[in-house]
Amino acid sequence: MTGADDGERTGPLEGVKVVEIASLAPGPFAGCLLADMGADVVRIDRLGFSPRFASDLLGRGRRSVAVDLKHPDGTAAVMGLVDRSDLLIEGFRPGVMERLGLGPDACLLRNPALVYGRMTGYGQDGPLAGAAGHDINYIALSGVLGMVGRAHQPPTPPLNLVGDFGGGGMFLAFGLVCALFEARRSGQGQVVDAAMVDGSAMLMLPFFGTRPSGLTGRERGTNLLDSGAPFYDAYETSDERWVSVGAIEPQFYAELVETMGLDPETLPAQMDVATWPDMKARFAEVFRTRTRDEWCEAFAGRDACFAPVLDLSEVDGNPHSSARQAYVEVGGVVQPAPAPRFSITPGRVRLPPPRPGEHTDEVLSEWAGLTPSDIAGLRRSGAVG
Numbered sequence: 525m526t527g528a529d530d531g532e533r534t535g536p537l538e539g540v541k542v543v544e545i546a547s548l549a550p551g552p553f554a555g556c557l558l559a560d561m562g563a564d565v566v567r568i569d570r571l572g573f574s575p576r577f578a579s580d581l582l583g584r585g586r587r588s589v590a591v592d593l594k595h596p597d598g599t600a601a602v603m604g605l606v607d608r609s610d611l612l613i614e615g616f617r618p619g620v621m622e623r624l625g626l627g628p629d630a631c632l633l634r635n636p637a638l639v640y641g642r643m644t645g646y647g648q649d650g651p652l653a654g655a656a657g658h659d660i661n662y663i664a665l666s667g668v669l670g671m672v673g674r675a676h677q678p679p680t681p682p683l684n685l686v687g688d689f690g691g692g693g694m695f696l697a698f699g700l701v702c703a704l705f706e707a708r709r710s711g712q713g714q715v716v717d718a719a720m721v722d723g724s725a726m727l728m729l730p731f732f733g734t735r736p737s738g739l740t741g742r743e744r745g746t747n748l749l750d751s752g753a754p755f756y757d758a759y760e761t762s763d764e765r766w767v768s769v770g771a772i773e774p775q776f777y778a779e780l781v782e783t784m785g786l787d788p789e790t791l792p793a794q795m796d797v798a799t800w801p802d803m804k805a806r807f808a809e810v811f812r813t814r815t816r817d818e819w820c821e822a823f824a825g826r827d828a829c830f831a832p833v834l835d836l837s838e839v840d841g842n843p844h845s846s847a848r849q850a851y852v853e854v855g856g857v858v859q860p861a862p863a864p865r866f867s868i869t870p871g872r873v874r875l876p877p878p879r880p881g882e883h884t885d886e887v888l889s890e891w892a893g894l895t896p897s898d899i900a901g902l903r904r905s906g907a908v909g
Contacts, residue, residue, distance in 0.1 A: 535562020535862075536869040540610045540704065541891070543568065543602070544586065545593075545626075546880075547615030549659075549684065550692030550720060551643045552582035555613055557697040559585030560862035560871040563611075566887050568593070568602055569880035571909045581859050583877035589888065590881025590909040597907035599625045604892035606631050606638065610707070611700050615643040618653050628715045638713040639703040643696050645687070647719035659687035659720065666691070666725040675745030675752065691723030746800075748772070754803035755780060755794065758833055765816035766833035769807075779828035784810050881909050 540563040544555040552567075559565040565586035570593070589605075592598040603626070606612060612631060614621050621627045621642075628640040645662045646652040652665075663669045663686045664679075673680035696718035707713050746752040755771045771780040777794050784807070792799040811819065816832050823830040834842060840851035840858050852861045855876035862871030888894045888908070902908040 534869055535560065535871045536866055538562035538869070540564065541608060542566065542611040542613065543605050543609045545614040545616070546570065546573070547643065549582070549688040550696065551613050551615035553689050553693030554641070554643065554696040554700065555586060556582050556584055557693065558611070558700070560873065562869070562871065566605060566891065567878070573880045580877050581857065584854065585874045586878065587875070587883035587887055588878035588880050589884045592907055593624050593626070595905065595907040597902055597905050601888060601892065601902060601908055602626060603634060604894070605887070607635050608891050609635065609638060610704060611639045611641060613641045613643065613696070617644065618648050632713055636713055637707045637711050639700055639707055639716060640713065641696050641700045641716045641718060643692060643718050645720045647722060648717045659684035662687040662691070662720040663724045666721050667728055668724050671731065671744055671750060673744050675743060677745065679744065686724050686727060687720040691727055692718065692720040695723035695726070752800060754800055754807045757804065759808055759811035761814060761816040761819060762812055763815040767811060767816055767819050768831050768833055770829040772829070776827055776829045779826050780830070783823055783826050783828055786810065884908050
């Protein structure tokens with residue numbers, strides 16, 4: 525696929541209408557996931573707002589209406605959209621939407637079947653509910669950050685993947701669709717309280733289970749999956765690139781050491797934790813003897829849990845990704861294709877990211893039934909733009 529889909533929506537969420545109050549990172553990501561799956565997402569942008577980036581891909585697939593939410597006519601215009609919506613997404617601190625007159629009680633009174641999604645860092649209640657924070661703070665509190673990093677080194681932030689996107693936007697989207705299923709069955713909407721500290725904690729579920737076994741819980745960077753094991757790490761090659769190995773199972777480990785040219789008879793037991801530091805040094809020495817591409821050729825066809833570490837500029841040209849069409853070009857920008865995949869109702873990128881307010885007239889006419897004269901009056905009053 526080389527561009528946005530201008531045809532009919534075919535995704536599994538076709539026909540679902542979503543109002544998204546513009547916010548940062550996790551809320552827009554949830555809106556993006558819903559739009560990729562066919563939902564008609566309308567983003568409410570602030571008047572005079574300019575995107576931080578020229579191409580904010582989190583905004584793809586939806587239309588934009590620019591509204592002054594502090595203007596009573598602007599609030600009324602948004603309520604006109606809420607009346608005809610299935611889902612609402614907001615990402616303000618607790619109490620802000622209520623002060624704007626757009627809180628869940630007001631919205632559900634007008635649209636009882638509405639699913640009202642709230643995206644915050646610390647949740648709607650608790651002693652930190654009103655505190656400022658970012659991804660790094662939420663994953664610190666949930667135990668994620670303390671487990672990520674090399675031995676004897678400070679914790680390493682894993683970008684903002686765990687809090688904002690994995691523990692935030694994805695859990696919000698999941699919660700919205702679950703509540704939508706219930707609303708379609710019962711006719712009753714509800715509030716979805718999605719907190720990044722909760723979602724990132726949920727992502728830690730398997731590690732709580734492995735603590736009693738000793739597979740996790742030792743010092744950071746000395747455990748099985750945190751770079752402690754020599755067979756689960758990234759190594760530099762002779763051309764200053766990197767490769768990854770993840771040969772946990774014995775049969776894959778055997779393939780790994782054989783392809784590296786090591787004699788298994790001279791190696792300690794794979795799970796002898798005391799020998800891991802020395803083995804890591806030995807693995808590093810071996811991998812520095814060839815280039816990344818030479819190692820790729822050596823491991824081709826081998827079941828050794830090996831893969832090159834690719835830069836963002838390389839990922840779309842990878843043979844596997846190319847074969848699966850895992851990346852698409854929309855508006856001249858290469859980006860990940862919608863996921864997951866559906867055999868009957870595939871997701872599509874319908875539109876590139878909109879300019880704030882690009883679709884104001886179109887959406888207010890189509891969703892709220894306003895006439896050109898009505899919209900012109902809202903413009904004159906400064907309620908919309």
